[in-house]
Amino acid sequence: MTEEIEQVAQRYARYTALGAAVITAVWHLGYNLTVTLTGWQSFRLPWLNLAAWLAYAVVFAVALRPLARDSRGPSRIRELAVAALALDVAVIAALPPHELLGINDWAWGAVGWLGVMLVWGRPGWRGELIAFLAGNAAIMLAAMAATGILDRVAVSKYLVVIVGGITMQFGYTWGCHLLRARAEDAVVLARRLAADDALRESAQRIHTDRLRRYAAIRDVAEELLQQLADGADPGDPRVRDDCTAGAMRLRRLITEREDVPDELVSALRERIEAAERRKVMVTVPPFGEFLPSLPDGVREDLLRAPVRALDGARTRARVTVSAMSTMVSVAVVADNDDLPISHTPVREPSGVVVTYQRQGGEVWVNSIWQRSPVASR
Amino acid sequence: MGQQHLATEPGGEPVTVALVEDHQVVVDGVRSWFGPTPGPVALVAQGPTIEAVQGVTADVLLLDLNLNGTMVIDRVSELCQGGQRVIVFSEHEEPETVRAVLDAGASAFIGKGRATRESCLETIMEVAADRPTVTPPMAQAIATDERPHRPQLSDKEREALLFWFQSMSKASVAARMGIKERTVRQYIDRARVKYAAAGRPAPTKEKLLVCAIQDGLIQPDEVTIYTSLAARTPQEPR
Numbered sequence A: 001m002t003e004e005i006e007q008v009a010q011r012y013a014r015y016t017a018l019g020a021a022v023i024t025a026v027w028h029l030g031y032n033l034t035v036t037l038t039g040w041q042s043f044r045l046p047w048l049n050l051a052a053w054l055a056y057a058v059v060f061a062v063a064l065r066p067l068a069r070d071s072r073g074p075s076r077i078r079e080l081a082v083a084a085l086a087l088d089v090a091v092i093a094a095l096p097p098h099e100l101l102g103i104n105d106w107a108w109g110a111v112g113w114l115g116v117m118l119v120w121g122r123p124g125w126r127g128e129l130i131a132f133l134a135g136n137a138a139i140m141l142a143a144m145a146a147t148g149i150l151d152r153v154a155v156s157k158y159l160v161v162i163v164g165g166i167t168m169q170f171g172y173t174w175g176c177h178l179l180r181a182r183a184e185d186a187v188v189l190a191r192r193l194a195a196d197d198a199l200r201e202s203a204q205r206i207h208t209d210r211l212r213r214y215a216a217i218r219d220v221a222e223e224l225l226q227q228l229a230d231g232a233d234p235g236d237p238r239v240r241d242d243c244t245a246g247a248m249r250l251r252r253l254i255t256e257r258e259d260v261p262d263e264l265v266s267a268l269r270e271r272i273e274a275a276e277r278r279k280v281m282v283t284v285p286p287f288g289e290f291l292p293s294l295p296d297g298v299r300e301d302l303l304r305a306p307v308r309a310l311d312g313a314r315t316r317a318r319v320t321v322s323a324m325s326t327m328v329s330v331a332v333v334a335d336n337d338d339l340p341i342s343h344t345p346v347r348e349p350s351g352v353v354v355t356y357q358r359q360g361g362e363v364w365v366n367s368i369w370q371r372s373p374v375a376s377r
Numbered sequence B: 001m002g003q004q005h006l007a008t009e010p011g012g013e014p015v016t017v018a019l020v021e022d023h024q025v026v027v028d029g030v031r032s033w034f035g036p037t038p039g040p041v042a043l044v045a046q047g048p049t050i051e052a053v054q055g056v057t058a059d060v061l062l063l064d065l066n067l068n069g070t071m072v073i074d075r076v077s078e079l080c081q082g083g084q085r086v087i088v089f090s091e092h093e094e095p096e097t098v099r100a101v102l103d104a105g106a107s108a109f110i111g112k113g114r115a116t117r118e119s120c121l122e123t124i125m126e127v128a129a130d131r132p133t134v135t136p137p138m139a140q141a142i143a144t145d146e147r148p149h150r151p152q153l154s155d156k157e158r159e160a161l162l163f164w165f166q167s168m169s170k171a172s173v174a175a176r177m178g179i180k181e182r183t184v185r186q187y188i189d190r191a192r193v194k195y196a197a198a199g200r201p202a203p204t205k206e207k208l209l210v211c212a213i214q215d216g217l218i219q220p221d222e223v224t225i226y227t228s229l230a231a232r233t234p235q236e237p238r
Helices: A002-038 A046-070 A078-094 A107-119 A125-147 A152-229 A237-255 A263-277 A298-311 B002-006 B024-034 B073-081 B095-103 B117-128 B136-143 B155-166 B170-177 B181-198 B203-214 B220-231
Strands: A281-283 A316-324 A327-334 A353-359 A362-370 B015-020 B041-047 B060-063 B085-090 B108-111
Touching: A002 A046, A002 A107, A002 A152, A046 A078, A046 A107, A078 A107, A078 A125, A107 A125, A107 A152, A125 A152, A152 A237, A237 A281, A263 A281, A263 A298, A263 A316, A263 A327, A298 A316, A298 A327, A298 A353, A298 A362, A316 B136, A316 B155, A327 B155, A353 B170, A362 B155, B015 B024, B015 B117, B024 B041, B024 B117, B041 B117, B060 B073, B060 B117, B073 B085, B073 B095, B073 B203, B085 B095, B085 B117, B085 B203, B095 B108, B095 B136, B108 B117, B108 B136, B136 B155, B136 B181, B155 B170, B155 B181, B170 B181, B181 B203
Parallel strands: A281 A316, B015 B041, B015 B060, B060 B085, B085 B108
Antiparallel strands: A316 A327, A327 A362, A353 A362
16 A cells, blocks of 8 residues: 555656656747747847757756656756756847747747756755746846837736746646645655554554463463362472463563564564463563564574474473674573484574583573674674 | 671671562562571561661662552662662563663662572572672673663673573583683673672662672772763763
8 A cells, every 4th residue: 555655656756757848848849949940031040049949958858867867857957047048048139129029939938948847856946946937037028128129018928928937837846846745745644554554453463462361371370270279289389380380471471561572572472382381381581672683584593493492391491582782692491301402503504503501401502693793702 | 898798607697688579479488488587588677668668777678679560660779879788579570670770779680580599598698798699680681781881891791691691500601601600600790790880879889899899809990990981871860
């Protein structure tokens, strides 16, 4: 779901940017080129006009590259903006004064689209685009003043083209910006909802799991109380062991605090519960709050040997996990008589080192992972 | 101080303990551990709150952390400031909790999870004598401390602590490390002393440091180094 929304947002960003380029290209080929060729005779300096048309195409091409690649305008736009405004001046200069604001005066309405492409996706796009469009409007006003065309009709024409051009160019940029912003908001919201869902699901799972374990312990406690009520001897070591084991499991449930269990911890818990179902008395000090993230394969290598020791425990086992940011150590001490042991440390390909030791009827299996040799010094 | 050091000497007076514990079954259990009087340890006062035993003179205060549903970690510092030796006795063995009470000046932490009569008595006697003592939850908490003001433990000291937490006995740690059990004890005790020296000052920690120097476990100049480290530790707001 989140992925889909992210893809939609990315597409918005990409296609609105390409849309600006397409409008500019269509305008340049459809209108600018047509008047450049069909109005050739009307120009005072047709070659200067053609050069301006080519300069427009060059600025377009330069702006297109970053737009197509990253959906944003070039990183340095000042020189390109100046070039765009200069070609505006060149077209005005190429025309005879009576053609000013006429059909062949293509550049002052069209350079605004180059401005749109240049400021696309930049943080200060509003100010930059306004400055660019204002510069363009000022150039035309200055040309009108210089040639003495400031009558009512000319000013009206000027205002119509300026308002029309700015509305389209600024409007398109503004509209697309809003679209992108909303799409990005949707992505942020979708991510937050997905995180909430994951947390809720995990909390639900933990809660259900704890209820299940409480129920299991309640059954055990009930059975024990029943046995005692039926005359079981509290002095009997077996009865006492059963009581101790039940109390331990209950205590562990009470001290568990993590909201989202680590995968290593979850895997261990499963084996601990399996051992307890076999009436093995398992002591497990709390694992602490912090376990570093482990590279691929390390968790499996860390767990394999200690879990084997736990699975084969006869009557008792102690499971410990020690962790730092650079180290995780898992150990099991158990009365496991059958576990084959190695007298030398076993080095797994993942970097986990497993050591075994037998002493006083117990086996101690300890697997350690360290982030790097430097950290383990 | 010297008198306290004599408390565990043969023929000396029993070590007196006050117990703060809100569960009668635990009180009875502890009482049975201390055994028929006169033993090496005598329970002289007991109550369900800290206030219930305040004013009682005892060598050691044995404190349950969770009293009637409230964690009393923040009371440990105030208890230790008066010079009272405090041993925390709790099932909340998470390294973070153990470090918090040790920082506050507690002399030791006994985990209810696997405390035995012998280990409990041994810890009480050592603490009463201001000698360094490290229970398995303490070993884990000290070894995995990564906070900025943590003491600089040597690799061997850290290794000994971790193995002591995760193995079955100090003898197996010795076999694993290929050293004598006495050396294992030395590593662990030195780590404890360094830890006391690096934390916030508390009279109980000072007693431990003085005794560690008397016993030749560390040199006086080593304490200077670590207390200077401690001086950089910001005080917690009260």
